Amino acid sequence: MSEILHLPLCYLTNELREHEAKAQENHPSPPLMERAGKAAADWLLTRISNTDKILIIAGPGNNGGDALVMSRLLQLQGVHCTTVLLGKINKLPIDAANAYQAYCDAGFLLQNELPTIEEWTWGIDGIFGIGLTRHPEGAFAKAIEYLNQCSVNILALDMPSGLNADTGVAFSPCVIAHHTLTYLGWKPGLFTYDGRDYAGEAYLDELGVPAGTASGTLIHTAPVQPPPRKHNSHKGTYGTVGILGGEEGMEGAVILATRAALKSGAGKVIGSCLGSLQIDMNFPQIMRSKPEKLLSQPLSVLGIGPGLGTSAEAQELLKTSLSLPIPLVIDADALNLIAANPALKTLCQQRNADTIITPHPLEAARLLHTNTESININRIESALKLAKEYNSTVVLKGSGSIIATPDGQWFVNTSGHPGMAVAGMGDVLTGMIAGVVAQGVTAKDATSLTVWAHGETSIL
Template sequence: MTLLDSANIASPLYSIAELRAIEQAASQTLPQGTLMQRAGQAAASHALKILHGLESGAGGHMRVLVLAGPGDNGGDALEAAAHLAGSGIEVLVWQAPEARATSPEREQALSRARNSAARLITADAGSASALAAVHAAPWNLVIDGLFGIGAARPLAGECREVALHVNQLACPVLALDVPSGLQADTGVVDGVAIRASHTLTFIGDKPGLHTGDGRDYAGEVDIAGLAIDPLLLAPANAQLNGLHLFARHLRTRRHNSHKGSYGSLAVIGGAQGMAGAPILAARTALHAGAGRVTIAFPGPPPAFDSGQPELMCRRADGVDLSGLHFSALVAGPGLGGSIDNADTVELLQRALDSDSPLVLDADALNLMAAEPELQSALALRAGVTILTPHPLEAARLLDLTTAEVQADRLAAARQLAAQLNVIVVLKGSGTVIAAPDGAVVINTSGGPALATAGTGDVLAGLCGSLLAQGWNEWDAALGAVWLHGAAADALVASGAGPIGLTASELIPALRKLINALAG
């Protein structure tokens, strides 16, 4: 499945609480242990698919290590072990020290595993023999069923030791539901987690697999719905980003149109020594389709942009920022972040007073964090607003630490969106887009190629360009974030990255992608 194919599939994201409610409702109409048996069968089928994709050893003999924890996640793993052993796979089940049957369903799964050809060993606390068995053999696949979505504490003791060993192996690792040690709601790893190459998640997708540490630990994510009645799947408050959410705006342009048909954008920024930031944003806006783009510099402007002479470079104090002249504004790239500069604060206040749709980025966010009156003006402004903070900028606005923001990225984005009555784009691995009403979307395009100076300016310019062309603020935020990441992915696929990719390289790649999608 290509990126474009996957981006057209709706994918709701469920919290642990929502999944528990769905599971409980489904269990009331099914025989005891049905969901665990379905999970085990799905896990075994997925494991066989992975194994079939590998180059077999001598005689095609395959060896699988199954890690079984004490709860239902361990029961899923035991069911999978029994199925795999019945398929002729050599299976070793390593049971955690506290892995005693905690439910009738898990007792049944344990019995089936014991009655299969799988070999079971239980790790007694302080005993090295079970760990030695794990270390002794080369494995073709490891199945992680230590701890699922209900894990409430970091991996410790023998489980931690096994996780560290598994993370050193070269073979594929299949995590069941979530990689052990990764928080399903937040994507946070507290200490040690198993780094999976594949995750088969049950019933519904989880936010933590796609943001924060999740993208490094979950690997390729697939969903096993376990044949749950669709009527039991309540609408989720979060989902993954994709083309299906904004594709209606990407359409072929009419012949009978002109530059005024595609909006006018002003990019406000470019203090002394930082002119590159608004130039990147403005060039992006032009290449993304805005009909006319002006850069409003707080100080004396350059005569023109030699790399993009179509851009108009003007001094901000002579620019009318009202909606009569501009379809949208972008404020902040290279603006300068000192509240001691009264002219800069006044310029930002003028942008806030405008009724044009507004994107606030970079130094505009730092000025707002330092000046409560600017935040008050933002919360009351009539025009729509999109904020594009990185975690530190969000932390300043929320009066939190960066660590606190990253500890629950969805909650932080929701809080900021509600507090300021704006759309928030919380950048980072698995960028979070949040609306004031609590709706949240997680973006999965892009990657480490974007971890370089100037890519945030490109994103801000792209977002402003879509607003100027008439996109509503929610769709503009979703579209800009996804397109920004997808353009970077295309460059990486062509060999231009991820190491050393530059922000300016994204601009023609974005134009190419937008035209391909609109054609």
């Protein structure tokens, strides 16, 4: 399987600032803000007709400067624009001040208050971009609420105002955009946590600047090819998956995980429950085994946790599993057991074979001995911390799942939809990852491919 090479970079704010500074130095002309405003004007011009009326709100920083350039260029094309500048003119940063001067020199009008008559077909949010530092209040909060209550298409420039570019946490209020045209590089905040609820459809314009240095990667398509299969192969070629879980009443979790492993191309799949697992009549090729027997068989990978429960028996089985020299996919109650038992955590840390853990935010909070909120307010940092502390490849689930590796790499997944917030989705993911790992794929490639495919196929 090939390395993840062709996916776009995902930048944290400090990385974007560096990228921007280098771009200003190496590609000074035309100025980046001029390019950003033009990119936005061009984007809109392909979507409007001559009856459209555009409301443009510019904030106190360079995001406002982008909006002023956009407005100037649109008006030069004869587009009807009403432009409101919320910032104080004498406090505009240099680039925005230049944009203001060019706007005035072109002879166009500016308002400093929100209009009372609402007659817009498009609203442009140029209030805050990556420079948002706190809760919007006063005139800024009013402008955000004003845009949100206009029932028109909203285009956000760079970021929806109120949304944190690094974390995807939305302040209240935050612009609810239908579209976001982001500049220079992707930001994780557009896709994770609140991001997709506020950014709408996201577009990137790199402003003609070659890629810079970013710590993250955006998964927006299949990151690697599925494992190739030779004609001259047999079921033994594609590995054996064991799935262990399903205490009394929770056996369905094992059924879902084993089916998913089979569908992901594993050669053989064995399900094992602490409760009573009946034969799966829809997939009778899935074998059954008693838990102890399963753990003494030659498996290629073990998925442990779906419906496992936290009984003493579950704990003993987990202890044995952690000592096996094969890749493990650990989910659900197996994670809760590890979080509650330092000896199990040590076993996990000391493993030599690949370990993949797939917590949702509450499980992640238990593993890091914190609360769900502190996981959610910085999902990337939380995933990286888990990866390091548990010596594991991590899938931190939720909107915009984050994948993190023990060597400090991180990925944001963009597939999936709110319909996935139902019971059983996690069990399917565990089975899918195990099914791909069984075919000899590395933990990082298997998780990134599977997390993307899990979101993509669930749309069907």
